[in-house]
Amino acid sequence: MMKNQTVRIDSLSVYDDVEVRYSTWLKMITDLMEPQNLFLVLGRGTGKTTDYLSERLMNICYEMPHSYIALVGNTYTNLLKNVVPAIIEGWNRKGWIEGIHYVVDQPPPDHFKKPYKTPYEYKHTISTFTGNFFNYISMDTPSSGAGNSYQHLAGDETKYLEKNRIDRLFPALRGDATMFAKSPYYLGVTFTTDYPNIIMPGEYDWILDKEKEMKLQQIKYLLQISLELNKTLAGTIRAAKKRNKKLLATLQNKMKKLSVLKTRLRINSTFFYKASSFVNVNILRLDYFKTALAALGEIEFNTAVLSQAPMVEAGQRFYLAFDNRHIYEDGIIRENYYRYRTGDDAETFSTDLKYCIPDKPLEIGADFGNMISMVVAQLQGNTIRVLKNIFSLSQKTEKICERFLKFFAHHKKKVIDFYFDRSANAYQDVGRDWANEMKKFLEAWPDGTPTGWTVNLMSRNQGNIEQQLEFNFVKALMNENYRELPNLLIDKYQCRQLISSMNVAKQIVKKNAKGISRIYKDKSSEKLPKEKLPMYSTNLSDALKYLLCRRPWLRIYQNKKSTFSDTELT
Template identity: 45%
Template sequence: MSRKTSVNLNDDFVQPIYANWLTITVDLISPKDLYLIAGRATAKTSEIIAKRSMNVIYDMPRSMQVSVSDTYVNAMKNVVPALLEGWNREGWKEGVHYVTDTRPPASFELPYRPFKGSYKHTISVFNGTLINIGSLDQPGGLAGNSYQHMYGDEARILKQQKLKKLTPAIRGEYAHFGHSVYYRGRTFTTDMPNLLDGDDEWIFSHEKDMNVDQAKLALQVALVLNDIKKELINAMKDRDKIKVQQLKKNLHKWTAYWIRCRKGLTFFYVVSSLVNVDILSEGFFEDSLKALGIEEFKSAILSLKVDVKKGEKFYPYLGEHHYYDDGINSSYYDKFKLTDEIEESSLALKYIDHNAELDAGVDFGDICSMVTAQERGSYLYCLKEFFTLAPESSKELAAKFVSFYKHHKNKVLNLYYDRSGNQYQKVKRDWANELKKFIEEQNGVKTGWKVNLMSRNQATIYQEEEYNFCKHLFGETVKGVPKVKIDKFGCKCLRSSLGLTKILVKSDKKGSRSIHKDKASEKISLKMRAMYSTNFSDAFKYLIFRKRWVSKTTSKGSLNMSAPEVL
């Protein structure tokens, strides 16, 4: 009888499922450690992590595993829903195969050792596996546990130093789980880290850990094993008992080979969004290029590294020390289950005084950007950002602000903005006063807020003035000018905008050179502007460019007041 290495997809016991070649390759190799950089829309969580985690769960029943995210908000809003979506597509059902945030039912197996913590932010699986959902803004609570496998999505925003603190926790119970290739393994996926956005590139350090020959061998053995499985299906369909017995022996032998060649294997791979081109279609890439611009398209879609040149930065002294990642009181989110709709609130902020006034910088337009902040001693803390995209406007922006800060006790907001906000040039609209009214009163009900418009009759802020002042501000060279601290989670768009903003040097007819801000990014798609344009950097400019601070940095000749372009 000739070998049959294909199966009939019309057979009742065959379920055809689409998977791109990347997902299939990862499934075939199934390494101990997976580090994958893949472009957007490659279903990294809902396909790759979901399927791989199911394999790990089946291979290590009753194990304890951990999934880490930068914050609980990101975990509960993005990572966990995508993971559960992938499980559901594979046939798992909530309440039957897994439960979240609660003690597992009596029908479930239990982990290899009693779980002593709260079941809040956990996923329990029917075979006794427990996955703890952890946040790196509170890593201390994770380090004391013992886990047999770790997962992490969006690895570019996970800080290596905090991940290192979890390394000792990936341990324990070799007698129970040492048989598994996945024991003490790691699974991390991400799109291409972008240093301009402040991403971390630690994932590239694992490229050297991959033994390419071992990975090739694992793939080759897996392909042989797959052919044997297909032959076995055909033999069972033909009811050839002798052939079935022979193939089962062969299957057992090659399965042992496959396990052996995967032991200790690291698989590191970089792939673009084109891996999913059959599903995404040509239009996705055309729309993405128009929306993102060529530089962001190279990084996010084509998975090409971004070349960062310090001399191009408009904010050259802006550094990692200007951001903080411990500004969340995660205890606030303990009351929410993984599947709950999260209510974000200023109550979760660590560096806020609810009894003190708030400040905000706002940039008006078809995208309205707001950065809220508070002075505390010698620091200016940028706490939270908000934005709206047309047709939304000041009414919706006000609603977002009031909702987030509804528990703030001293309801006084000092609003800084472009002077044209009092008479917006394009539509002849007093936008600043409009925002003030919407914050102070919503749907005919007083909110309790009092808004002080701080930019009435403000002088023009020239781009070269902003550039020179920010060198002092971020350089922290002048006494009396506060040190800026920006919440990297609460102000993601601001962080990206400041990092992406480039300098533009112009020369007039006389050869006199002046410094400007490159505004080309404000021509990209509206929905991408919050993250990838200069809009949020302008909101920040209005927030920090105050006379009492600027005057301390101004000396004769230090600012070129003749710069011709006005923001």
Template identity: 25%
Template sequence: MESADNKVYFNRPQRLTQLIGANTTVIVAGRRTGKTDSIAAPFVLRNMQRMAGSTGGIVVPTFKHGLTNTLPGLLAAWKRWGFINGIHYVVGRKPPKSFAKPITEPHDYEHVISFYNGSIAIIISQDRPGSSNSLTLSWLLVDEAKFIDYDKLKDETLPANGGIKSHFGHHSFNHSIMILSDMPQTKRGSWFLHYREKMDADLIAAIEATVYEIWRIKSRIRALNTSNSPVPDYLKNHLRRLDRSLNQMRSVAVYYKEYSSIENLQLLGENYIKQMKRDLTPLTFQTSILCQRIGIAKDGFYSSMKERHKYNASDFAALDTVWQQFAAAPDSLDSRPSALDCTMDADVNPLAPLCIGMDYNANINWLVVGQPSGKRLNIVKSFYVKFERKLPELVADFCAYYATHQNKTVVFYYESTALGGNYAVNDQDFRWVIIHEFERHGWRVEDVYLGNPMRHDEKYLLINQGFAGKQRLMPFFNRQNNDDLILAIQAAGVSRGRLGFRKDKAGEKLAETEEDRLEHRTDGTDAFDTLYIGCEKFPYTESASLNIGGVI
């Protein structure tokens, strides 16, 4: 009895990427277009199967990202296609003796995927120093390229992609590299967009035509075999020539393509696109879903913020524990680990209180978390909720993430905007609701009243001086935990009025009603402003009474 074929659906962008098979492939696509599942997974699987014993690299911006996004997507796809953990591959441990050995064995197998034929894939995380040292690679997958440090990639990892030519030189995908991302929003994150100019459109068209011709010849041969007719030698010879030609073209080809999430509408459905438009911040929707290129504000409200004000802070010991649990449970490998909380963050002092600033709006509410450390103000995480989720849910998200934080004290900085307002929750003002919710979750709140909001020109001067190191505290942002906040800060524009600089907040009222918005919401940046002003002007001390007032 024959088993039924396991049919797999690929949308048009996914099919084209696989059929073209360029040596260098760059796909810039919106969320849920199947970049990891149906573009990266076939790329890695092909390389590991057809270059037996080879070593490849999966490059991720942080180990946390690889653990929560890249690997579960890859392994879930393989599982659907019949490749079983423990039979066809193993993760994070030495493979069984029944597996073939790789040509070059790694020093250890802790961060390695091992295939039955001896091929291995090494997880290279840029926040873990030396993870690509002394490697000889035959292929590279670069995931979430907009968060990748190109200088590190260029200096540490790309030189390792030399491969073993004596073994795999005849393959068009030896030394291959695949780069995946949604549309970047910063100049630094746009390093891979120049591949569009490197693509030879005529060469790609020739590859497409050759693939079609090979399909046509193979169809003729199948028809002849079905009818028990002899296959002419010229057809076989022509097919061999086409294969050689295709291999040569693929080996030098660069394929660059941009897609929006709408390309996968057949699987996602219209409701997903509508939900993302509603739930995501506007600029994130434009870049991550519609995959639109946007202009970056050159003279923004936070013009002194530089790349050096962002940092990575993974607790590798905690992440390795989660990784070991992840690798030891075959049935959970294709799903995201659930035990990700503040214990994974190396920048949080568990014995110190957490300082917060918030912003309140009918449609979106923000909570930004920071901890002063010497002359630094580390912005360790930010949260937001939208529409039917209000302040109680926002506080609950915070408390769930920081459930293991030892010092259950929150220093809540707030302005007069938190008093008297109630449209985000009920008939109580924002301050009351926030304090009540924190206390309900077992936290102690030290509330610090900052008075009326600071004038925009004064705020502009204070915060930009902070970024420049001319104030007591300099703000720094945890990249992994503040994606949307960093985007908001980088995109916040300025307008000039009779009082000088003002933050351009015109886009706030249009954010959820216009399809193609160019401004990002400033709500999150207002929460950051409150936090910075509070920590800078009203520093918390355990012995001080913080329930103070004043106009700043």
């Protein structure tokens, strides 16, 4: 039913064909209340994007036509491949048709209403027949939100959106108040997510603080009035069908009064709600939860499905000095993504990296085993900049090499300095030389044709790097104790799994073979199911270990220490 529609006896046919939809109780009350600000923390399988977010955006378009709306995501590729297509899927389910109700990545047709100001460009935007204009803003391309004003902000997967970046967007909530202020949606925000696991790097729980901004009494009144208004609307429809003019007039008058009261209550209203996936149990069925528990494990199931706070693991971090100063967020050239349309399988390549210097060699650190891990970096002056992490859950080195060659296909200086695990040397004696195998697949295609790359094996004959030595050395490097050692910078979005691996790595203290207490990296996470290894295991952090713990830098550290109790370098 269209918003603010008055029921008239001469339009009874509108209600003869009623569309029946399934909805959960939570979806119904959010639709009924229509608060200015909506924050939902919902378990998986609840339809956060295709149901809650998409229909709310439709309602905003109806109630606040001609407005600008910002769609916020953690990365530009995630917006193009996942978030926006899911919103559009929800629109299609609810009756909107492309070309009739909305267009993507192109100027709107002449019969569409126009936004209150003319857009500069239409690439990666959505225009609707109500005159609304949607623009994409991602955290990895800060310039994507520059220069525009918006009347509403909306975002999915909010747990990946850093609070200070979101806070910098709020000043963009502005615009022509004389045109839009009559709508309670004006200057409002809509954010949905599953429960943030703050143990994991790159996940943020600021949305949980929004519960404090909810005025509970206001929301109770708003829900009460919304239910009464809905009940009156139903009575109005029945009265119209029975052609009871007297009752119809009475109910329509009541609707007008209730609508005014509801609008007043909606202004400056905030509704926060946290619900598990069981809110949608009638659709998901019990088997969904059994399967999810088996696939996710208890810890992730508790947060992703049950929306429970994660349990903080015992122990200390192995990388004590690692923090946000070692992470950079602006590594993507946004304009390069204009080669994609919304919904394309958008990919990132080295030419899209702002800080990748194409005419300088690359450096790789690699770790082998049940998962093959690779971190790719460049030494730029006195900074070692980690540009990309790549991994393969198979033990086939050709697979991970294919991914590297694809990503860096257009890199000009095709020279690699390769640092690797001591086990790659040790395996020479048992017939599998991991390092030389990777060198072979990086330098030649399967048919023997040269790739153009030259790989220098930098760790041949290097001895074991004890975990106590890694602990001390990396702490000194990250603390920038010695100017002869490089500064470390890691791309937040291209190295998400590496950053996670470093943050979940724990230190344990135990005695070595000589009975001396030493610090070790807890490697128990490497026994997790394969699909969890990239984010939750120490594998990728070990690849960084071999990149950083190279002999020249270790010798600098050794020489700078007045006393040094770690294993001698070989």
